[in-house]
Amino acid sequence: MAKPTIIEDVLGRKVSVETPAKRVLLGFYIEDYFAVGGDEAFDHLAGISSGWFIKSRPAIWNMYLASKPQLARVPDVGNVQDQTFSIEKVLASKPDVVLLADWQFKALGSELGRLEQAGIPVVVIDYNAQTLQRHVASTRILGQLTAKPERAEQIARAYEQVVTTIRERVAAAHVAKPKIYIELGDKGPSEYSYTYGKNMWGAMAELVGGDNIAAPFVESWGTIHPEQLLASKPDVILMAGYESVVSPQAMQVGQDIAADNVLRRLKGFTQRAGWSNLPAVKNHRVYAVYHGATRSIMDAALMQFMAKALYPDLFADLDPLATYLNFYQQYLPIRPQGTFMLGIEPTAS
Known part of the structure; x- marks a missing residue:
């Protein structure tokens, strides 16, 4: 009733x-x-x-x-x-x-x-x-x-635990924040697309202890000037994408998308002018991530992945992909398969 x-x-x-x-x-x-x-x-x-x-x-x-x-x-x-x-x-x-x-x-x-x-x-x-x-x-x-308050509480508490664990470990480590840049790669390597300031990916970077290099230049979302990016020298780069893309070079990630396709497109972004000198590219710390999992309680998996990219030694025990797929197993009727997060090196998780 x-x-x-x-x-x-x-x-x-x-x-x-x-x-x-x-x-x-x-x-x-x-x-x-x-x-x-x-x-x-x-x-x-x-x-x-x-x-x-x-x-x-x-x-x-x-x-x-x-x-x-x-x-x-x-x-x-x-x-x-x-x-x-x-x-x-x-x-x-x-x-x-x-x-x-x-x-x-x-x-x-x-x-x-x-x-x-x-x-x-x-x-x-x-x-x-x-x-x-x-x-x-x-x-x-x-x-x-x-x-469904009990079900909601279970989901909320699990998310809170993910965020709390990340923040506590980073705080206890007393290390300098790595610099990170996140971009929606929908336009391909030839044109810079949206990056994020104080919300969405930008807020996620802040939560997991990253120094978002776009924050001083972008309020919510927008493009960053290539010279500003090059001068900022990010340690980690995330290129976000969906399944549905127009450009054959755009960052494509998600359901039914093969890892070799994701990797090929991701490497294309590292060929941008000046990027070969960036620490993130030199050290193979460039990653593809699924934009479809943001703006959702399911971004707990992306938070783990971002934390692991920023602090690999602190979060070696985390399995972000398992976190993502297990959420569907526990709460939703579908079972996604594809590539939802991947490093520039095929063995990176």
Whole structure:
């Protein structure tokens, strides 16, 4: 039986929602909702903003469709990113609650007043900030919405343990922070693409004890001037990618992507002008990582991988890939296979 529950979202808004929510309009964080809500969550979607997920991670989406065919019947309400998000479609889906990312809530602004007028509560969560506090809070909110607080708590505590372990070991080591650069390699080696300042990969680098060389130049995300990068001399470089890429040289990582393909593309980035003189390239500390696992509680595995890249001796015992795949085994109905994290040397983990 559903009952009124007061949920305090990540913005501190107190929202009354009937829980467990029977008709959820899901704006973002698709896998986190599924992981916390379990099998029942797939049957309680009134609508979904799925375009970004399907475009960037088509192979993973197809796996979910094969496992949960009811997803094919869920209306798509459009995307905030390309301004196709339709309040009319949201209203037509008759949700009990609309679940939005913080950035979606801010972008939609006054348009959300129409949902309030219709008596539809809006709850905001945020994994994009990549902070421990918001990751844990967002997971617990999902537990409230789906009436799975114990499952949410288990997931949140496991994440907290990963972050705490990394931070404690780094603090105890009393060593200088290695310099790190992270870039979304969607444009290939010929053109610098997004790097990250104080959120997403940038915030993750800070959490695991890295000195993010982009932080002084980039607020959230944007490009860094090549000369600034070369002058910063990063010790570690991460190139992020999805399965779905346009350029044959772009960083391609993820479901069904073979390791030799990832390695070939990764080596292409090391041929950029001036990169042969960077410490990261000289010392073979250049890595490919799966961008699809960010903005999610599942980025615990990426945090481990980043920590291991920065401090190989401190974290030799960690198995980030096992952490990633075990999360699916424990909480989700699909079993990914492919390349999700890889070093420039084939034996690097």
